[in-house]
Amino acid sequence: MTEANEFRPAARIGIGGPVGSGKTALVERLLAVFATRGRSVSVITNDLVTTEDAERVRRSGLIDPARVLAVEAGGCPHTVIREDPSLNLAAADRLEREHPGTEVVLLESGGDNLASTFSRDLVDYWMFVIDVAGGDDIPRKRGPGVVRADLLVVNKVDLAPHVGADLPRMLREAAEVRDGRPVLCTDLRAGVGVEAVVDLLDREVLFA
Known part of the structure; x- marks a missing residue:
């Protein structure tokens, strides 16, 4: 932890997206x-009426289980x-108090x-995750999550040739509807593209 961050409140970063897009991954x-960068992190997961995602993160071995809390929405996730x-x-x-x-x-x-x-009362920055297997027409649908998120993450790019998705067109159309906001590609199963996401968070949120 840097001295500059010692007295700063935690940056709250939202991660949204459709079911199966890769949010928990x-x-x-x-x-x-x-x-690896020495950051002190805690996690909140939201599910409808379960704590399944929280339990997955707790079992991952990547974080002290006490730093993971579950919120049960009980209805519409949004x-x-x-x-x-x-x-x-x-x-x-x-989490910040404990x-x-x-x-x-x-x-x-x-x-x-x-x-x-x-x-914006909840988060300082938020990402929206979509996946190639969900259809390369997702950006053209211009949903608020795709258009308004601070960062759009296009996941499962490795599947594009297997599902008939036109990845270059998908990325081009994503850039067009997002009016200059960043778009990054990932293959989260293999860990590809994650460093670029963290680099962006460092620039835009953590060291802003």
């Missing part, structure tokens, strides 16, 4: 890279990250559609 990959984020705000406050010196809190949304967005 991104959390796990980020934890591994943050560990409700607790946008309309009424009080449960997530309380969880983030608890683990002084926390620099980053990762908040993973429950799987939702392309309309999912985060309240």
